[in-house]
Amino acid sequence: MNGTMQVNETLKDGLKRGYNVTITADELNAKVTEKLEEARPSVEMKGFRKGRVPMALLKKQFGPRLLGEAMQEAVDGAMSSHFEQTGDRPAMQPKVEMANRDWKEGDDVEVSLSYEALPDIPDLDASTLSLERLVVTADDDSVQETLQTLADNAKNYETKKGGKAAKGDQIVLDFEGKIDGEPFEGGKAEDFPLVLGSGSFIPGFEDQLIGAKKGETPDVTVNFPDDYQAPNLAGKEAVFSCTVKEVKKPVAAALDDELAKKYGAEDLDALKAQIAERLSAEYAQAARAVMKRNLLDRLDETISFELPPSLVDAEANQIAHQLWHEEHPDVQGHDHPQITPTDEHRKLAERRVRLGLLLAEVGRKAEIRVTDAEMTQAVMNQARQYPGQERQFFEFVQKNEQVRQQLQAPIFEDKVVDHIFAQADVTERSVTKDELKAAVDALDEDEAEAATA
Incomplete structure (x- = not known):
């Protein structure tokens, strides 16, 4: 560490880390003096010209107030320097506590720093992955079926x-x-x-x-x-x-140009073209969901590394809590018995944490970013759920970092998944829409079984 600051390791067990950080009284005093020197030219005090107040008087007047600020800056600097030197990245917010609770001005400051480090994550060679993309064509029968449904709705x-x-x-x-x-x-x-x-x-x-x-x-x-x-x-x-x-x-409405105009198309042929385009997009989206699940299953099976217990515990508690509320929809608040995660909840949590860390690392190494335009679009999509309150929702998101992260996370994940798809060996297989539907239904069943097991 820089200066007279001392850092001693107290714990190294798996991903758990503990350190004792000592910040000397001389270093704190130097920081306070530095702050006072910066402020001195603008300080006015009765009996002295502006900028001419003696340092001893400034310390007596403002020193105690600046001491806490200097202490916080010293601790933050120690942490930043530590993470820069060790290369550690904490899994969650590090825990920082005063070790000498009877501290008084003039004493060295002893701080206890503890955290769980993110593990070393193996490199992913996406070119070795073989994936299958299901392809469904929007044929005439499918278009006609959808057209008939529109006619029935317009009866x-x-x-x-x-x-x-x-x-x-x-x-x-x-x-x-x-x-x-x-x-x-x-x-x-x-x-x-x-x-x-x-x-x-x-x-x-x-x-x-x-x-x-x-x-x-x-x-x-x-x-x-x-x-x-x-x-x-x-x-x-x-x-x-x-x-x-x-x-x-x-x-029933006739399948003619008048029906097409009701749905905003110029004529029947234009409406059929719109239907075919929409069906193709829906099929592609469903096929992507199936391929993404297959990718995540493959990664979960083949890539293993130590997981930070704190992340797994937090995820397991969140899963158990969410499922409990789904089973008890009448309970809106959190005034309920303590919810203990099951082994299945922990198993699902381990999968989510493992895949989340892996995709985050792939995205970090590939320098994948969520653009401002993508975030704006996500906020706009979410704001539509609050008609008439869109402006308030935008302001709420701007002020709430956690909400921004919740909106950003799925965008980032999809961009990383698409990055892996682009590198993987992907083959296409033509299937019927019923076969695609069965594959999507299987995804839903797997999720339900995993959640309720």
């Missing part, structure tokens, strides 16, 4: 003359609901279009209108669910007096 309803309302039909009705004979807020509407079987209303409401005809005035009796969003209605029986004003049958 119209025409008057059903003299017929009874069936499931899938749309009825136009007036209704007024009452509980114990008294109307309630939100229980009345006129000319309301309701598709029977859509599940838009309280369970049982739509079923009781099947078979109704225009002009009929049926009463519909239903029970609000116990967990209904309005507490004053939850669990109560209501009677709705209805008037059926019209019964309509669904009519």
Whole structure:
């Protein structure tokens, strides 16, 4: 270390490191003096000209205040110098504690420094990896199937003359609901279009209108669910007096240029081209997910190195905590029993930490960076979830380093994965969309089994 600072190793066990750092009183005093000399020209004090205050008086007046600042700078400098000399990179924030708790001004400062170092990670030769990319072509049948779905979603309803309302039909009705004979807020509407079987209303409401005809005035009796969003209605029986004003049958939209214009295309051919392009992009994205999983599985199986226990513990606790909340969605806060990770949670945590460190090292050596433009796009995508509050979300992200890291991490990981793909030996295999779907479903099943095991 520089100057009179002393550093003695107290622990070296695996990745665990411990050091005792001594900063002499003379060094602290020199730092305080240096700070006072810098400030001296601008200091004004009664009885002295500006910049002419004696150093002894400055030390008496401002020394104690600057001592803590000098001490912090000395400790930070010692840590920076230590990491520069040893090449260690701490896995998490180092723990720094005063060793001589009875310290008083004039004493040397003894600091205890402890951390877990990041391990030496083996070099990855991506050119030795053989990977397979599934390829699905957006054929005419797939395009036609999607086109038909769009037509079904754009269907119209025409008057059903003299017929009874069936499931899938749309009825136009007036209704007024009452509980114990008294109307309630939100229980009345006129000319309301309701598709029977859509599940838009309280369970049982739509079923009781099947078979109704225009002009009929049926009463519909239903029970609000116990967990209904309005507490004053939850669990109560209501009677709705209805008037059926019209019964309509669904009519699918024709596959023509008019349909295309509804979806923003010039004509039907242009809409088909858009569908083919979108399907191709969806297939490619799904195929990439399958190839990425295969890559990560391969890396997890073949590359091994010592893992920092603190990172594994933190990841295992996070996994266990997240899964507990998924199983108990009614508990929003953290007022719950202590959650202990299982062996399976730790196994999954070890995989995530290992792969995370490996990809981070590959990205570091390849000098992969997340650009400002990529971060801006990520923030914009996230901000869309808060309509009307986009500006506040942008400001929140700017002030919150942890949130920025959460947004940046998946972008960085994907760029590293693409970097590995570009170097690996990748072969393509044509499959059907059903085969691709099965491969994607298998990924979801594996994740579910790993999380709940």
